[in-house]
Amino acid sequence: MLATTLAASPAHAGRPSGPAVVTTDNETPVLYDDEQGGNASGDDPAIWVHPGDSRRSIVVVTAKEGGLRVYDLASRELQALPATAAPRPDAALGRYNNVDMAYGVKLGRQTVDVAVVSDRYNDQLRFFRIDPAGAAARTPLVEVTAPNQRFLFNPDRAAVDEGHSAYGLAVWQPKRGETYAVITQEGATTVATARIVEVGGKLGYTGVRTITMPRSFPLPDGTTWTPCDEPGALPQLEGVAVDQASGALYAAQEDVGVWRIQLPLTGRVAPRLVDRVRDFGIHDAYDPETEECAPIDPSDTGFGGTHLTADAEGVDVYYGHGGRGYVIVSSQGDDTYTVYDREGRNRPLGTFRVRGVRGVDDVNGSDGLAVTNRPVGDYREGLLVTHDEPETGPGVDESRDATNFSYVSFGAIARALNLRIDTSAGNDPRF
Numbered sequence: 001m002l003a004t005t006l007a008a009s010p011a012h013a014g015r016p017s018g019p020a021v022v023t024t025d026n027e028t029p030v031l032y033d034d035e036q037g038g039n040a041s042g043d044d045p046a047i048w049v050h051p052g053d054s055r056r057s058i059v060v061v062t063a064k065e066g067g068l069r070v071y072d073l074a075s076r077e078l079q080a081l082p083a084t085a086a087p088r089p090d091a092a093l094g095r096y097n098n099v100d101m102a103y104g105v106k107l108g109r110q111t112v113d114v115a116v117v118s119d120r121y122n123d124q125l126r127f128f129r130i131d132p133a134g135a136a137a138r139t140p141l142v143e144v145t146a147p148n149q150r151f152l153f154n155p156d157r158a159a160v161d162e163g164h165s166a167y168g169l170a171v172w173q174p175k176r177g178e179t180y181a182v183i184t185q186e187g188a189t190t191v192a193t194a195r196i197v198e199v200g201g202k203l204g205y206t207g208v209r210t211i212t213m214p215r216s217f218p219l220p221d222g223t224t225w226t227p228c229d230e231p232g233a234l235p236q237l238e239g240v241a242v243d244q245a246s247g248a249l250y251a252a253q254e255d256v257g258v259w260r261i262q263l264p265l266t267g268r269v270a271p272r273l274v275d276r277v278r279d280f281g282i283h284d285a286y287d288p289e290t291e292e293c294a295p296i297d298p299s300d301t302g303f304g305g306t307h308l309t310a311d312a313e314g315v316d317v318y319y320g321h322g323g324r325g326y327v328i329v330s331s332q333g334d335d336t337y338t339v340y341d342r343e344g345r346n347r348p349l350g351t352f353r354v355r356g357v358r359g360v361d362d363v364n365g366s367d368g369l370a371v372t373n374r375p376v377g378d379y380r381e382g383l384l385v386t387h388d389e390p391e392t393g394p395g396v397d398e399s400r401d402a403t404n405f406s407y408v409s410f411g412a413i414a415r416a417l418n419l420r421i422d423t424s425a426g427n428d429p430r431f
Helices: 410-417
Strands: 020-024 045-048 058-064 070-073 076-083 096-107 110-119 122-129 141-143 166-175 178-185 191-200 202-213 237-243 248-253 255-263 272-276 286-287 292-295 312-319 325-331 336-341 348-356 368-371 383-388 402-407
Touching: 020 292, 020 402, 045 096, 045 110, 045 141, 045 292, 045 368, 045 383, 058 383, 058 402, 076 110, 076 141, 076 178, 096 122, 096 178, 110 166, 122 166, 122 191, 122 202, 166 248, 178 237, 178 312, 237 325, 248 312, 248 325, 272 292, 325 368, 348 402, 348 410, 383 410, 402 410
Parallel strands: 020 348, 096 166, 166 237, 237 312, 312 368
Antiparallel strands: 045 058, 058 070, 070 076, 096 110, 110 122, 122 141, 166 178, 178 191, 191 202, 237 248, 248 255, 255 272, 286 292, 312 325, 325 336, 336 348, 368 383, 383 402
């Protein structure tokens, strides 16, 4: 297990005590996680920025057993891709959990952009080439996954079927010609990297390297705290994002907080816990009848932070010049988002929530999120896309498990929290 350092959770005088409110009137069509809806449960988005015409940029989201959806900047569905069987002899139908974008990947004699997806039911990565026309293309995504890719975390199919498989995902591109995926493991504390490579005219991966993050934590009162979960499950990580300039991996351990981990995964730099969830350190017990965890001592106040309510979920990086910018994390337990400084000790700069207007519902229980500082379409000050569950409002059958995604102007967030807007193309080194 890696050694860790815990950062303090400083208070900031002069900031409002409650979260700021920003609004959205743009959301994608509802997805239903039932047989009639194709078992489509929204989870994680990624934004692909068109290099020449920002209006042709697209948003790609995972819908788990429902596959992938591709939307334009007006949140209209352009393409629905089913979760197909992986290209391997022992394949299962896929479950697409998380997605991120890789720019400038070599494929044959071409340089292409690719949506990289974690396939939980096959414990592997899947790859989808993006048509350069983006939103103007007839079929924006085409799968280009090489056959017979190795399992990421498991030795064989029987172990994959136990469920502890590929989960969260982010792309890391440290320099031109090198692309890696960072992957977390469901129900475990393992984080892996794998280099994306061409295999016979398609894309695969090699060189899987793993580290194990903490599952228990020493507390100032002399006790040791282990986050409570169902039997057999460890405190997992899902939301991950890489600062492409510094190689810092920001990883949300759902019941613990947000980590900063230096890439590559050598272990030479100790991971640092940037912020803790509010109930960090509260000793719980699992009740098999209710299948819930509850405090052993109701008066236990723990040693948590003041910004995140478990689960800590989606993470992404907003780039600014000279190392400036922000790390945005969704706080699923209270429907808010916390913004951290990208520089230094990643001090928290404020929180916000998203309210729907003009027939759009408020964003609840956000899982994944994606942000870009680039002007895309009408979002001239950058765009945040966030998961929303449950989706409610006019026309939604609330008796079914409904999810979707909402689009929010980063400019609105910046004005609400007094943040800097920087839309320069050179901030994200992938572009």
